[in-house]
Amino acid sequence: MEFKVRKGLETPLLIKGMYAKYFYINSALGGVLALFVFVSGSNVLNGSTSGFAFILILLFSLAIYFVVNTYFKNKSSIKKLKFNTNTNIISNRDLLKSIK
Numbered sequence: 001m002e003f004k005v006r007k008g009l010e011t012p013l014l015i016k017g018m019y020a021k022y023f024y025i026n027s028a029l030g031g032v033l034a035l036f037v038f039v040s041g042s043n044v045l046n047g048s049t050s051g052f053a054f055i056l057i058l059l060f061s062l063a064i065y066f067v068v069n070t071y072f073k074n075k076s077s078i079k080k081l082k083f084n085t086n087t088n089i090i091s092n093r094d095l096l097k098s099i100k
Helices: 020-046 051-075 092-099
Strands: none
Touching: 020 051
């Protein structure tokens, strides 16, 4: 008889609770949103945009980031395997039949 032995190398890489590809997408999205907030903050300092618009942009960016973050974490959750709980009883007669 042969049995395959697995050392856990088939499991995908998780970074901060997400698959690696989702983590990179989430990081890129966070960087783009941070850049967007930074630009709108500099517009507030120059006087071309109001402070209220900056707060709305900041809240909207945070909402988008946390929604995407939770979506990717939920999509990356590893589901537990359910094993068969039935008990099989093998008698000596069954073993003798399997040998022949």
